[in-house]
Amino acid sequence: MTSCLTRGETQTPDNESVGLPNVAFFPFDTLEAQAAKPERWNPSPNYPDEAGSDLATKLASTKLSSGDQSAPSHIAVPKSGNEPDPLKKIDLATALQYGTAQGYPPLLSWIRQFTREQLHPNAPYQDGPEVILTCGSTDGFSKTLDMFVNSWDPNVHSERDRPGMLCEKFIYGNVLGQAQPRGVQAVVVEADAEGMLASGPGGLEDVLSNWDDAKGKRPHLMYTVT
Amino acid sequence: MGHNPTGVVLSVERRKEIYAVCSRYDVIIVEDDPYWYMQFPSAEIEEGRSRNLPRPEKRQQPTSGKQTGYAFLDSLIPSFISVDTEGRVVRLDTFSKTIAPGCRLGWITAQPALIDRYLRYEMDNLLS
Numbered sequence: 001m002t003s004c005l006t007r008g009e010t011q012t013p014d015n016e017s018v019g020l021p022n023v024a025f026f027p028f029d030t031l032e033a034q035a036a037k038p039e040r041w042n043p044s045p046n047y048p049d050e051a052g053s054d055l056a057t058k059l060a061s062t063k064l065s066s067g068d069q070s071a072p073s074h075i076a077v078p079k080s081g082n083e084p085d086p087l088k089k090i091d092l093a094t095a096l097q098y099g100t101a102q103g104y105p106p107l108l109s110w111i112r113q114f115t116r117e118q119l120h121p122n123a124p125y126q127d128g129p130e131v132i133l134t135c136g137s138t139d140g141f142s143k144t145l146d147m148f149v150n151s152w153d154p155n156v157h158s159e160r161d162r163p164g165m166l167c168e169k170f171i172y173g174n175v176l177g178q179a180q181p182r183g184v185q186a187v188v189v190e191a192d193a194e195g196m197l198a199s200g201p202g203g204l205e206d207v208l209s210n211w212d213d214a215k216g217k218r219p220h221l222m223y224t225v226t
Numbered sequence: 227m228g229h230n231p232t233g234v235v236l237s238v239e240r241r242k243e244i245y246a247v248c249s250r251y252d253v254i255i256v257e258d259d260p261y262w263y264m265q266f267p268s269a270e271i272e273e274g275r276s277r278n279l280p281r282p283e284k285r286q287q288p289t290s291g292k293q294t295g296y297a298f299l300d301s302l303i304p305s306f307i308s309v310d311t312e313g314r315v316v317r318l319d320t321f322s323k324t325i326a327p328g329c330r331l332g333w334i335t336a337q338p339a340l341i342d343r344y345l346r347y348e349m350d351n352l353l354s
Contacts, residue, residue, distance in 0.1 A: 046267045046301055047284065101349040111333050115319075118299055119262070120307045120335065121292035129307060130341035132348065136332040137258055137318040144316055144334070147347060148254055166253065175258075195236040198243035208251040222248060225258045226236045226306065 023093045029079050031092065034072035103133040141223070142178055148221050152183030162216030166204065167223045168196050175223055187219050196224060235265065235303060245309050257306045257317045263324065265302055313337035 081091035087109040095104060102108055108131070116128045123129045134140035149163045164187045165179050176186055190202030197203030211218040236244075248255055270282045293300045306315045313336070320332035334344060 043298070044266070044268055046297060047271065048268050049271065101345060115333070115335050118294050118296070119319075120305060121294055122304065123307050124309075124311045125313065125337045127338055129335045130338040131333045131335050132341050132344045134318075134332040134334055135330045136322055137260055137320040139330075140318040140320075140332055140334045141256065141258065143344060143347060144256055144318075147343065172258070191234070193234065194240050195234045196240070196244060198240065198247050204244055204247045208247065208253075218251065220252055221254050221256065223256045223258065224236075225260075226241075 020098055023080065023097070026079075026092060026096045028092055028096065031077040031095075033075045035075050037069070037071070037073050039069045108133060138174060138178070141175060145178060145182055145184070149179075149182055149184055154183070157183070159216060160213055163221070164216050164219030165221045165223055166207070166219045171223070172225055179223075184221075185216055195226075238303060238309075241306055242309055245306065248314060249312055253314070255306055255310075255315045257315060259305065259317060260320045260323045262302065262305070262319075267301060307335060310337070313340065316340065 077095070078091050080093040081089055083089040083091075086094070086105045088106055090106050099105070111133065112131045115131050116123075120129050134143065149165075150161075152162045163182075163184050165184050166187050166189055167175070168191045169188050170191070171186070179186060187207060188202075189204050189207055190197045190200075199205045208218060245255070247253075267282075267284070274280065274282055305317060307317055315336060317335040318332065319335065321329045322332070325331075334341070336344075
């Protein structure tokens with residue numbers, strides 16, 4: 001966690017350059033919610049014919065509370081909390097204030113930990129995977145296109161410079177809508193019942209090794225919904 | 227893990243084959259994986275039963291590397307991230323399918339140097 005804090009502190013001059021409004025002027029005093037407890041839904045066992053043999057089954061039969069499982073728990077976020085650790089401090093004084101480009105520290109911290117410990121415990125990166133918050137995957141893909149693609153305009157640029165994006169024949173349509181205004185051409189890779197083909201006619205190797213430069217740049221970006 | 231719109235789940239073997247080709251031709255892999263948790267070994271067993279097929283092999287828990295200790299998480303087919311020895315994978319995650327679509331909240335996972343570039347981009351576009 002230290003790395004994300006350090007980056008947040010060293011790379012965001014905005015806290016110094018922007019006047020921070022007085023907390024007393026924020027027009028909310030608390031945020032409160034009734035939220036479902038985890039036990040409202042029972043996880044289904046991985047192997048139902050081996051009941052009792054795995055953790056999911058044990059979890060499903062474990063009652064964390066004896067009360068009504070559909071009853072929600074009450075969450076109250078105070079105006080100002082006493083927590084000294086900014087990665088744990090959840091209050092309106094920080095949530096409604098100017099922050100860093102990384103987003104709300106406790107949220108980023110939780111997502112980062114979940115990603116590193118639960119989703120990708122075996123990522124081969126030396127210091128583990130890093131994360132950055134988005135406004136959903138569509139926003140994430142838009143930023144990804146901005147990062148990896150030079151926008152191409154048929155009236156300005158040569159056909160040979162046209163960027164390409166490898167994708168399966170059947171593709172989530174929104175993605176094409178995001179790629180087209182940037183001049184990116186979709187390059188189709190054939191798929192079988194197991195997904196995109198790596199080799200064989202129309203497969204990834206075939207498409208890339210037989211690329212015709214006159215049709216545009218050989219694609220350096222692949223989009224896949226795995 | 228489930229392809230939209232076909233529902234196919236890419237096997238680990240196929241992932242490695244595709245990764246090897248992307249490595250040869252220097253291709254960045256964007257893995258959009260909103261349905262990563264929708265893998266049900268129980269459904270494979272029920273499918274076999276209704277189609278008079280033999281009971282499918284039990285999914286192998288990973289024998290090497292770290293485990294989370296949660297049987298379900300450890301039974302999932304691992305992400306492209308798990309084979310990304312060259313740092314060419316960008317993974318998109320979202321809360322739209324797990325909490326609620328209106329959250330408009332998600333995250334990108336990648337190697338640290340790439341995420342640092344995303345952060346600099348973010349600082350130019352979203353000074354908050």
